Amino acid sequence: MTIRVWDYLAEYAAERADLLDAVDTVFRSGQLVLGASVRGFEAEYAAWHGAAHCVGVDNGTNAVTLALQALGIRPGDEVVTVSNTAAPTVLAIDAAGAVPVFVDVCPDMYLMDTAQLAAAVTGRTRALLPVHLYGQCVDMAPLRAVADAHGLAVLEDCAQAHGARHHGRLAGTLGDAAAFSFYPTKVLGTYGDGGAVLTSDAEVDAALRQLRYYGMRERYYVVRTPGHNSRLDELHAEILRRKLRRLDRYIAARRAAARRYEQALAGSGLVLPATAPGNDHVYYVYVVRHPERDRILRLLEERYDIALNISYPWPVHTMSGFAHLGYGRGALPVTEALAGEIFSLPMYPSLPRGVQDKVIGALLDVLGGL
Secondary structure, eight states: OOBOSOOOHHHHHHHHHHHHHHHHHHHTTSOOBSSHHHHHHHHHHHHHHTOSEEEEESOHHHHHHHHHHHTTOOTTOEEEEESSSOHHHHHHHHHTTOEEEEEOBOTTTOSBOGGGHHHHOOTTEEEEOOBOOTTOOOOHHHHHHHHHHHTOEEEEEOTTOTTOEETTEETTSSSSEEEEEOOTTSSSOOSSOOEEEEESOHHHHHHHHHHTBTTEEETTEEOSSSOOBOBOBHHHHHHHHHHHTTHHHHHHHHHHHHHHHHHHHTTSSOBOOOOOTTEEOOOSSEEEEOTTHHHHHHHHHHHHOBOOBOSOSSOGGGSGGGGGGOOOTTSSHHHHHHHTTEEEEOOOTTOOHHHHHHHHHHHHHHHHTO
16 A cells, blocks of 8 residues: 555544544534534633634634634735745635735744844735744744734744644744644544634634624624634534544654654754754654655655655745736745755654654665665
8 A cells, every 4th residue: 555644544443433422422412503512622722722712613724814804904914924835824815805925934944934024024014924834833932023013913823733832832822813724634633624713812702703604793694794604513623622632642643753753864864854942843744855855755656655745845936826926936045945855754643653664764775875
């Protein structure tokens, strides 16, 4: 069988009884939309973070869009973020009617270069959107300093950082609001799409609850536009409640797998992940770097049936769908260099030791022959 970067079947086999009980709990409840499971998950996820409010939505992309709108971002406002991210981060800004503005990333951690933020702020800037990428957090102190100096909202994109900490504080508690994805591959993922927004601002919370439900304050009566149909499903909420209880265990398993990679691949020629000072990494993906990346991937697949992933092969600002933003090749040199060299190794909590050993052995063989 082909070895891939993610697989859920072993985890499902181990948790099957609990997950099927979650399904049965919802189906027997008599309420399939915005019921006890969503309310329970929202309360538990907020409490897990020490936040005041959690609003469940249908996916991580809409979590960003609705959060921006709840924070008061309007069409034509500028939102500063990065191009080294999954395209949905930027699509969500566009969906809110705002204009994405990019800064480059640091060459060692691949995270937003906060030293570039001040120069990116204009009279139209209304928010900063740091992406906590691959499982660790952006350096938030200088980012908050820029935000405070210019009166900007801070929305954290935490889609890849469930449980990550920055100087002891959890990702999702470092800004004015935080958007999460519960796509199946995530550190906390369900068996389909799902998302949430955390905030400790009561007004933002109230706005989010209206925005996700057609802009309604009560049934059938719209009080604000735009309104969305962006509710977290009861079924996914109940699954997430069960999996939230195991989140610390998932993170510990990811960190153990990362340590095995680090020990086995030290000195191999790969640039291994670095953890920024003050960060506790959760290793959503294990991203390595090599100038002959494409050749390595081809040989791994041809010789060993190992199909690895690139996160991400095309910087957002170079995609034709974002050509209207006016960024050409060379605009973000670090981001563009990374796109030609980075790739991800298998990383998930139930990753079998034998599979990881095969990947390590194959990598060492291929690298030794370059």
